[in-house]
Amino acid sequence: MKPKLAIHGGTPVRREFLPYGRQAIHDDDIRAVTDVLKSDFLTTGPKIEQFEKAIASYVGAKYAVSFTNGTAALHAACFAAGINEGDEVITTPLTFVTSANAPRYQGANVVFSDVDEKTYNIDPKAAEKQITPKTKAIIPVDFAGQPCDYDALTGLAERYNLTIIEDAAHAIGAKYKNKHIGSISDMTMFSFHPVKQMTTGEGGIITTNSFKYYEKLIQFRTHGITREESKLMNQGGPWYYEMHHLGFNYRMTDLQAALGISQIKRLNQFIKKRKHLVSRYDEAFKSIQAITTPFVHEEAQSSWHLYVIHLAQSQLTTDRKMIYKALQSENIGVNVHYIPVYYHPYYKHLGYLKGLCPVAESLYESFITLPLFPSMTEADVDDVVKAVYKVIDYYQKDDAS
Template identity: 55%
Template sequence: METLAILGGRPVRDKYLTYGRQAINEEDINSVVEVLKGDYLTTGPKVKEFEDAVAKYVNAKYAVAVCNGTAALHMACYAAGIKEGDEVIVSSLTFAASANCVLYCGGTPVFAEINKVTYNIDIEDIKRKITERTKAIIAVDYTGQPVNIDEIKEIAKEYNLIFIEDGAHSLGAEYKGIKVGTQADMTMFSFHPVKPITTGEGGIITTNNKEYYDRMLLFRSHGITRDYELMKENQGKWYYEQIDLGYNYRITDLQCALGISQIKKLDSFIARRRYIANIYNEAFSDLEEIVTPKEADFSNSGWHIYVIKLNNQKISCTRKEFFDAMIRENIGVNVHYMPVYLHPYYEKLGYKKGQCKEAEKLYDSIITLPLFPAMTDKDIEDVIKAVFKICNYYKSK
């Protein structure tokens, strides 16, 4: 049996492999340089060009790009009219932004349990959590796998709720053969460096609803308009009015130039992610110490991240011991995510441990393995070797 690096053995690789990384080439760099040499650095023509490119890719009528994914979720909640006294049902196993956006608008996040197979939001728990104060549902496409969109839409229609799909992980993913981005009332995508494509930081909302689109355009730029039909008066081309309280959530032409270049490569990025996930699935299929991720029949995941679960019946280490051992093997790993309501800030708001027991149980045993398009076959092989090395060492006797 090989000695683990954390116990003094030789690591499976000499150079550290991060769990996620952007893929930038000369075409991307030249696109940004071109903007740097032009007339606009911030809100110029590249913003609309990027919005149109994303809308076209997902077949949506409208898209509004902003400075990051969190701002996009805030913008969606604003467009949905979330206010004090409203409740919004939110996925529990997600990054804090999925719930923070509700708080920003004065609403109350209500956390729903996870599905034990896909780890996405549990449909039955959504139904249990609906009250007369419920205004919307924010469902996260965890790891890039779409939620059960049709069932959530049925619930939303029955109870007159707004469905916001948090697709931070799922640009390029498909639900029943249709790309994510049009089935919900509004869909958010993120362009953080580890996401399917990047603009450095950035986010976008796609929608087919003109009313939401108009509200979001206003919201991202201080609530200011130059539309004479919306203003009290029109004193000339220089004139504008603030007609609502918005934010400065504008994205730059520099970011959008990068995004325009990146989206041309998105399909190849997704294909590579699926290739890596399939190799992992095959390699780990008979490894009893871990549980590999499962896909629903309706899903064609974008595989933003690859999350394994430790089988506590077959392995004698804790998640922390496994995590630390992987790091010492020079394999970058992560954990996605702690249930949002367990964060100290949410505890101060009155949320308590135990309200989503399946999410909490899963959190204690999950680890995210490296998965990004620029990984080489040797990188993939090293990840697999490290997992087997650690599992073999901690195999339950």
């Protein structure tokens, strides 16, 4: 006899709700922020440069420029790359809207390219078919923390003279062919939202090996203003500065940077714990034929921002929506990543239609994200596994094999 689900009045697996993600804040983090509150600088102080150097050193890049959040950082990268009105930028629809919005802020047209059915990352062959004389850049997304195929993407960039602006919001700590993400692409964006591998509350950063991009990023985040004497077009006193571009106020605060400096010290520890949790999930779910667990390319090392399962709906008596609701009723905070970007009304109004990227659309219909964060206990994992087994068993077809 199948167990009675909580959604139908049964007893849930857990008493308390388990979110899909949660920050890990320790006493050291609190002290670091408190010290800044007692200092002379709350923003644009010494902690900014210290944090940027820590990130650049960690990923092996020459430069890092911090921003208020990942969206601001990606917008700045599009500006630095010279993306303007009429240009085309290729990205994936299987991402948060930032990946497409950032080039739109610069007036560019977004071209959506389909994804690889195994890695869920942009398919370089599909992307190449989308390249036109107007294409200026590709924004690949390291979905869930797994790096894209950067040999193929770098090859495209070289052949067609394109800029690679990597959306690695999910992927700090990940590696591609033993090279840290953040040291490979022309520019790489990391996000430090609370559910990411490390956090600054909100916050983002661009890493690059290009001094030209570095200079543009620095100026863009401060209203397009410079005080460097060598760049001034007119002469003034020691107070003098000039605005050369229409930039934004995208500066990170010292409070955020201090938290980031403290958090990065434990980043490898956080990722190690995430990998352990993933191994437990993989082992637990390998016998459930109605579920496909995440694939990891042999040349990539994911940093596991998300754990996304793929439902084999042909073996189930219901759809993803009911599975989602049933797991939520068991107090398991599942989520879905992501609604294809061009499904949103804003992009529909621009003329984008369903059917553009059939692989991404099909995957979206069957994705569910399970809880994954460093402070999860073994008992938490047990609860997630129990709930998944309970729900899948209830809705699995009797003849499924």
